Amino acid sequence: MMRNEHQSKKSSTLMRSSVSTQDEKQLNEAVNAAEAPSAATLDREPTGPLPAVKPGVRPGFTRNSLTTWFLPDDGSVKPEVRPGFAGPLKRKRQPVVIVLGTLFVIAAVVFAIWKLNASSVPNVTLYKVGMQQVSLDVGGGGLVYPYQQLNVSYPVAERVVNVLVKAGDHVTPDQSLIQLDPSQLNVQIKQASDDMGAARAYLDAVSGSGTSVNVAQAQQQYNLAVNRYNALVAQASSPLLHNGNLISPMSGVVTTVAVNPGEVFAADTSLLTIMDESTVIVRVKVPLANLDLVHPGQQATVTPSALPSTSMQGTVSSIIPQADPQTDTFEVWVNVVNTNGELLPGMSAFAHIQTPGKALALPRLAVLNLDYAPAVFVVHNQRAHLQPVHVIGRSVETVFINRGLAPGDQVVLVGVDSVQEGQIVHVTGVEGQTR
DSSP states (O other): OHHHHHHHHHHHOOOOOHHHHHHHHHHHHHHHHTTGGGGGOSOOOOSSSOOOOOEEEEEEESSSSEEEEEEEETTTTTEOOOOTHHHHHHHHHHHHHHHHHHHHHHHHHHHHHHHHHHHHHHHEEEEEEEEEEEEEEEEEEEEEEEEEEEEEEEEEEEEEEEEOOOOOOEEEEOOOOEEEEEEHHHHHHHHHHHHHHEEEEOOOOHHHOHHHHHHHHHHHHHHHHHHHHHHHHHHHTTTTTEEEEOSSSSSSSEEEEEEOOOOEEEEEEEEEEEEEEEEEEEEEEEEEGGGGGGOOEEEEEEEEETTTTOOOEEEEEEEEEEEEETTHHHHHHEEOOOOOOOOOOOEEEEEEEEEEEEEEEGGGGGOSSSSTEEEEEEEEEEEEEEEEOEEEEEEEEEEEESSSOTTOOOOEESSSGGOOOBBEEEEEEOOOOOO
């Protein structure tokens, strides 16, 4: 009996040992499986009350501050989260995460704005404007006119006996041009003489016995007769008429002949035209902006449009003080000695007038819209401002201005295409100097 009890106790002890070993193994496996998600939990021990033990469940042990492990009677291991811990900790972490995220977004926006501003500030090189002695080239285009042009006419109707010249002939002073039939003029002179004598006789007759009215009328008729006679005699002795021939009053070239032999022309009709082309006048249109730069006596270089390789020297002879409202120009006459006859009346030509003086000079690269609205960017206190300027001359690389800038002003030379009005610029260098 005692042996049986001993064996029974031993068997019971072995069974409990076996159960305990099995339970501990299952518990360790469950705890190890729960350690992986517990990395984000707090390491401090819980301070709240422990949860009540459910009926039929044996309490185990706690591996961390959030999870309590229970060992049910059926041998399985079930974790149970203690109420009152995980919720408050998560609520405490949410504001921190929000603040950190907001700060990160703000920092990113500030960095982007700084980067954008840094990239939008252009690098420019400035040029310091200076005054210098220049020979300005002012000019314009126009037409060539003869120095003198004469239309030969006769104040009395007459018949042409012969035409002694033709178009293109060179003539000299007192050279015969047209032979006239003086018979009609002689007849008119004789008739005027007879009329004058008759008027004189009538005046003498009424002067002694006539009334004052009759005397006044007779005197008036006599005066008219005398004036007509004197006019005809003057025409007959005109310097343009010699031995019945019309003669040339000047040297030149006959350009037109308007009558033929045997033709009877009316009084004051143009019979032929003579031009003096030994000196020509080029009448050019110069912009009104250059009115104060042109003066009589200045030297000019004239280039015919048809002969671009030919240049002739001339002198400004006249300035016509009248503006052309359609072109905003005024007319300048340039006299050119045309010894070789290279300039023909009617040709188009361009006159360059050299004007010495002082002007502000700057490179062409610094000037925007040079041909229609010239302007430059002037930099003051690291800011660029668009400034219109008045151009009075230019060369291949330089522009000369007389209004819009002052000596010492700094204008954008390099980088002008990337600059806008009022924009901040980064100056990398300054060229030029005041002279």
